[in-house]
Amino acid sequence: MSQFLEKINFADRTPELSHRFGVFFFAGGLIPNPIDIRFQKVSGMSTEVQLETINEGGQNLHTHRLPSKVSYTNLVLERGYVTSRIPSPLNLEFNLAFSRFKFYPSNVLVTKFNEAGNPIGAWLFLKAYPVKWSVSDLDAQSNSVAIDTMELAYTRFQIMRI
Incomplete structure (x- = not known):
């Protein structure tokens, strides 16, 4: 009986590490951006149900x-x-949003890869558009990488299991 229970145990005994991922932008929801796919960190992937309190x-x-x-x-x-000579479509989109107040929402797919590089899950963010852009401090006394931080609002997201 215990072998049977072992086979139907759906709990993942070896959870995946969080450092294998890719970010894919789809301009107009369809055309993939092949340049802006590598990011150091992705955060803010959360949702919450708002509650209304009613007194009886x-x-x-x-x-x-x-x-x-x-x-x-x-x-x-x-x-x-x-600093690439090839212009970053994402940088151009952020620049348009903040210098000309022009927004072109795109879908964003954050994909999680396993150790072999195969996709194992994803999150699809629909109609994402720029809302904040910042660059890390420039400090002559440190020897660290300059970081671009890009923030996007979106209408909703879907969890996808592959």
């Missing part, structure tokens, strides 16, 4: 908490400052 007349012992809407945090991407 005459009921003083508890309130009703009902789901009202879903909210998302911004997707934050960090990478080394890009």
Whole structure:
């Protein structure tokens, strides 16, 4: 009986490490950006159900908490400052947003890879657009990499299992 239970145990006994991932931008939702795929860090992949509290007349012992809407945090991407001669489409998109107030939402796919480099899961962020862009401090007394931090808002995201 224990062998049977072992085979149906769905818990992952060897969780995957978090350092194998890629970020893929799809301009207009369809055309992939082959240049801006490497990032040092991705954060902000979270969602939460907002609750509405309703008081029931005459009921003083508890309130009703009902789901009202879903909210998302911004997707934050960090990478080394890009100095390539090939222009970064992502940098151009961020520059358009902040210098001309022009927004062109794109879909963003964050893919998790296993040790062999095969995709094992992904998160699809729909209609993402720039909301914040910053560069790390320039410090003559340190010897660290200059980091671009790019923040994107999006309408929603879907978890994908491959």
